[in-house]
Amino acid sequence: MIFRSQKTKILRLIEHGKKEDAKLVTRGGKNGKEVNNGYFIQPIIFSDVKSEMKFAQEEIFGPSTKTRIAEVLYGDKTDFVADVKAASDAFKLGSEWRRMDASASGLLLNKLASLIERDAVELASLETMDNGKPYKDAYLADLPLSIAV
Secondary structure, eight states: OOSHHHHHHHHHHHHHHHHTTOEESSOOOOEEEEETTEEEEOOOOEESOOTTSGGGSSOEEOTTTOOEEEOOOOOOHHHHHHHHHHHHHTTSTTSHHHHSOHHHHHHHHHHHHHHHHHTHHHHHHHHHHHHOOOHHHIIIIIHHHHHHO
């Protein structure tokens, strides 16, 4: 975050979440160091969030433009467990990805690389809005490295 007031607001919302009995999934949220005249808070995830909870009604704004970047859909523990299971199952032995011929999976990965390359301007812009990373770093470093892998 760029401003101390943003950091203070987010720390206040985290405390509201704890007081309102949302379940803490990750232990983030600790004060980070001041970095290049900005502020950092470790990522934090809550589950069992109810829409009437104060901290669920606040919007999170991008650090670089102060515009709203996302609204996160609410889910409960069942949703979380199902999502983690689906992600894990995708790579288990016997999964479709594991049974796929190497040339077929290579074609899919090349298609993904082509799509990242095609949409690099938009992806770098999203990365900049999401976490305040300089556009140049996202566009000239992160995306080319992702494409190369």
